Amino acid sequence: MMAKSRGFSLREHDIHYKSGIIWRKTVSLPFNRIQHVELESGPVERIFKLTTLKFFTAGGGKADMKIPALGFERASKLRSFVMEQAGVVENQDTSVAP
């Protein structure tokens, strides 16, 4: 039931993550605001070969979005996809700027 209530969705320009059964929370994060991405596996996660993907923006402090318990393969795929998206946007930005 916990697992069912959580999920992420990717759109063309942003990523969303929702969580919570009683208190529902949705975080939206546009690709062109992502500063860096982190993969982290706790000891329990390592046993099950899972990992947590963390996204950081310039908002400071802790991770702005955390997607827990992803399979390792899937996590790194998602990471490279997001990084690529962020990079593409970045390039567009600099090419547009005078």
Added chain:
Amino acid sequence: MSVTAFAKENTGTDKWQRLAPAAIIYFIVKIIGQLMKQGLQGLLPLAVVLFSAGEGRWLVVSLIGIAGGAALLLGAFFSYMKFRFRLSADNFLIQSGVFKRKRLTLAYDRIQNVAFKEPIYFRPFGLVVLSIESAGSTGAEVSLGGIPRLLAEEIRATVFKQKTALGLQPAASETEVANADSDNPVDAGEEIIRQPISELVRYGLSNNQIWVFASIAAGAFAQVDWDDIAVLSAARDAFEAFAGESNLGKAAVVVGSFLLGFFLLLGISVIGAIINYYDYHLTRADGRFHRTNGLFSRHETSLPEQKIQSLVIRQAWPARLLSRFHLQLKQVSFAAQGGQQAGGQAGGSTMLVPSVTGTFAERFAAMIYPNFHWDPSQLQQISHLYTRKMILWIMLPIAAVPTTALAFAIGPWALLTLLAPLFLAPFVMMKRARYGYATDGKHGIIRRGLIGYKLTLFPFYKVQTVKLWQSPGQRKRGLATLTVKLAGASLTVPYMPLADAEKWRDTILFEIESCDMPWM
């Protein structure tokens, strides 16, 4: 050698340069400052000597003093000798350190801001301290203490020129305010405001930082065992003698000393404001704000307009009485996250415009966000369920804790403490009424506060993330709590209608994703 000659000789060259000799003073001050910061534990041995050396203690102390002074002078001298800097085509290089050599390379495009400071001891020499802030670092910024003003200006020009050359600084925006009909005209976009001492006094009277300080100080004083301090028992004797036996006299003295303390604090606040913001003036040129202020040490800061993350218009409760507002231009900051709640002591990352009138605040906002027309009356309020939640779910449980504790002690009367939240209810209602939000599709405005208030204006494309949060009760009634995160501040609107919250989120995301203006 004259200052101009010095500047001419030193700028534009790609050589290693040294600070002016008077920079030794700067290093002395810096070393002393560092010693103070690292705690006075280092001086503990000295105190031990002081108390244990007996007869010859003053000799020992003076010897230590002389040795310390000599070490300080030598340290400052070598720091000066070893400090070199160089401006190359796209980098700023610094070498420093006596025992530990430090080399620092700072690319021009990473430089966020260049600020001047003119401490009082540099004034006779015409020197300034140039500090360079880079992105991402809050504390570890570079300072060049003791370079001639002309050279400093040259360096700043070079840095900004290089940035422009690298294509990172977009051309200055041509947003100029129509100021034909304003009462004190903003001269061709140049000078925006100059604050006379009377306004600074108002600022001193009306910012509530001194009260924050006073409460901390009161907390610290409470820790001290007053009976041990001789002055105080003398004061108590004096008090008893003065007030006599009558309770009225005692009360008068207590009230009197309370008032005295109150005015003393106000006085300190006013003096502090004058020292900090003496001869304040703010100008604007080439899309950059430029501020000069300070009595003992002059500060010069410039802030490129595009770096402004949000504009905060705040009116603390004392400021209401004086009908003045304080404006803050927020920049990217990583340290100020926690300070957000504690009430605007965030230091370096905000540029403050103290004590302005309501009309000026409106004009200023219109200058920064020329396309954003807002009106405080348009602000929408949050749901009244916020009041109910605060009282039933937050305050009542808190009140319940002492109630249960007291119930053991004094029996059923303890239930009266449960009524405490009722007395607080008017405040919660006021707080709810202060919350407000409005948007024109490109910019947002969020207001919060209790007696005074804080208005934050921000363009949507500066937003970093958006978060929507719903408790079960909110879900049932179609409400949501919206958190908007800017670089350096996070704003929350509780209990706004879900439709509005979703609209805000979608508009913000659309703005971020479709706007190519750089957020930083």
